[in-house]
Amino acid sequence: MPGYVIHMAVASKIVENKGITDEKYIRAFLVGNIIPDAMDRNNKKESHFWDELTYANLNRIPNLDDFLSKYKSKLNDPFVLGYYTHLMLDNLFVNEYWKEHFRLLNQYGEDENSYNLVKYIKVIADDKIYDRERFFSDELYYGDYDRMYSYIFKDWPIICIEKSELDCIPIDEINYVDVKDKLSDMIREINTKHSKLDYSQRESLKVLDLEHIYTLMNKVVSSVWGI
Numbered sequence: 001m002p003g004y005v006i007h008m009a010v011a012s013k014i015v016e017n018k019g020i021t022d023e024k025y026i027r028a029f030l031v032g033n034i035i036p037d038a039m040d041r042n043n044k045k046e047s048h049f050w051d052e053l054t055y056a057n058l059n060r061i062p063n064l065d066d067f068l069s070k071y072k073s074k075l076n077d078p079f080v081l082g083y084y085t086h087l088m089l090d091n092l093f094v095n096e097y098w099k100e101h102f103r104l105l106n107q108y109g110e111d112e113n114s115y116n117l118v119k120y121i122k123v124i125a126d127d128k129i130y131d132r133e134r135f136f137s138d139e140l141y142y143g144d145y146d147r148m149y150s151y152i153f154k155d156w157p158i159i160c161i162e163k164s165e166l167d168c169i170p171i172d173e174i175n176y177v178d179v180k181d182k183l184s185d186m187i188r189e190i191n192t193k194h195s196k197l198d199y200s201q202r203e204s205l206k207v208l209d210l211e212h213i214y215t216l217m218n219k220v221v222s223s224v225w226g227i
Contacts, residue, residue: 001048001090003145004034004186005193006217009156010089011082013221016157025078027161028168032082034186035171036090038179046173049087057113058104061094062087071171079168085224092216101125101209123207135207144208151210153197156217160191 011033015026039047045055051063067087074080103122106112109129112119121135122128135141152158170176 001037002093002213003148004037005145005149005152005158005190006213007033007037007086007089008190009152009158010217010220011085012157012159013217014085014224015159017221026159029078029082029085030159030161031183031187032079032084032168033086035174035179035183036083036086038182038186039174040178040182043175043178048090049173056115058115058118059094059098059113062091064088064091074169077169080171081224083171085220088224089216089220092219097209097212097216101212105129125209130207140206141208144205147203147205148208148210148213149193150197150202153194155214158190158194160194161187162191 008030011030015029020026020029036044036047044050045060048060049062049064049066050060051066054061054063064084064087067084071080071084075084101124103111103124104113104118105120105122106117107119109120119132120129121132123130130140137143138146
């Protein structure tokens with residue numbers, strides 16, 4: 001799934017495009033965009049609305065219909081709208097990005113999506129196959145998120161917020177007491193990267209396609225207000 005810096009970039013672009021100036025609205029919308037990732041690993045099924053059909057997969061897809069069936073009437077709240085924006089990008093990332101760029105393979109080199117059976121990842125662009133553990137490492141996939149930040153922070157507006165406290169409609173799938181410290185850490189890290197990143201030290205990405213990720217980000221920016 002996209003890292004929370006990417007989610008913050010999308011949210012900041014929406015705020016900029018819509019000319020939103022109310023600070024309380026902006027803070028709630030931005031935090032809504034990153035709070036699903038503040039939940040610990042054991043609770044991300046609930047926070048990301050992964051349904052039973054895809055939970056057994058390596059690529060777990062947020063069920064947008066499940067979210068809307070519960071919260072569509074509350075999308076006028078900036079926190080709820082931000083939360084939905086997060087799920088939209090995650091959904092696109094699996095349904096469009098992963099399907100185009102990667103193939104998941106079992107030990108026999110056959111297509112497989114079961115979380116327990118995927119052994120290799122094939123990068124379609126260069127026809128290379130990586131062991132799953134190596135692919136999901138700082139050398140390749142997760143490292144690309146760090147390498148991407150120098151591009152994201154230069155190419156996208158990032159709104160820095162100082163406080164994570166909210167006065168908003170609650171989302172049942174989030175335990176606000178449990179996420180408080182993690183959420184504060186995420187916001188602090190975004191602000192630190194934004195102020196200290198050295199843009200002259202850009203590295204090429206290893207397995208991710210920045211242009212396509214930008215396309216998906218822009219797609220969410222353009223469509224979120226058409227719900």
